[in-house]
Amino acid sequence: MKSIVVRQPEELVIEERELPQPQAGEVRVKIRLAGICGSDSHIWHGHNPFAKYPRVIGHEFFGVIDAIGDGVTDRVLGQRVSVDPVISCGHCYPCRVGKPNVCTSLVVIGVHRDGGFSEYACVPASNAWPIPDGVSDRHAVMVEPFTIAANVTGQVSPIPEDIALVYGAGPMGLTTVQALKGVYGVSQVIVxxxxxxxxxxxxxxxADWAIDNRQHVLSAWLEEKQIRPTLIVDAACHPSILQEAVSLASPAARIVLMGFSSEPSSVAQQGITGKELAIYSSRLNAGKFPVVIDWLQKGLIDPDKLITHVMDYRQVHDAMTLFERDRQHCCKVLLTFAD
Ligand SMILES: [Zn+2]
Ligand SMILES: [Zn+2]
Structure with missing residues (x-):
């Protein structure tokens, strides 16, 4: 089979590999579609501190079960599945409190072990979520990106009277906007x-308002509209945003961070405690695949609004370069693996 491998930082190749056999408790998935994500780029360029090389990248993928390992009784051959990249131990403290995404022995498919940019991938059967007939392949491959939004919104339980401010209109911000509007009915969403x-x-x-903060000073714009956001999501992931978010937030607001910067954010306690703000963080997803599959079945979200390109996996180099360089026209890029 062919696999897309980062052999070492900056060396992205398509390799011929032996067809893997599923271990006990695993299924083998014949991949149909996979999505390119920022973290794939980070592994390619050596910027992901967790990645080990060589690595088959890709953690957003969908396909059909074509082999089943010993002991798997609840998955069948031919079943269409989307794969949750989060593998957790199930018994450590974070796992016991419902946060397998920060399991003390966390393994992320496509980061810590080989991923889905491949014609086939073996994964734990419990990570392969069956996709109902009514959900298309294109939507099924987008489950993982929407679980990022499901994890964010699951932390803060948005309500219709929230005024949400989302920093960043990349995939994380856009999926969050769709969840806030489509699932939670938040009345005002500013991006x-x-x-x-x-x-x-x-x-x-x-989004009800989309603000270019090179054209407008956000604080002035909000003040003029007399808006104080009650829910702020940082999907732009810059360390300076926390400070601005704290100052713009309504009293009793919630702020969710998704950034991974190692740079400190400068923020005074007074700004947080004076308004009794709640600050959350969100990473990957905690068991949100069934949540998003349900959203898709009910038509509450529309992944097609994010998909800008679909390319053959043999063009992965071009696809990833486009994804990195053309932020104007490129949002979610899918790779096809079907024959
Ligand atoms: Zn991703
Ligand atoms: Zn655990």
């Missing part, structure tokens, strides 16, 4: 970014 095309995508995803 901030610096790329006009991305802001237009945010509007298509349901």
């Amino acid at each position: 901030v970014d610096q790329i006009p095309e991305r802001l237009a995508m945010a509007e298509r995803c349901g």
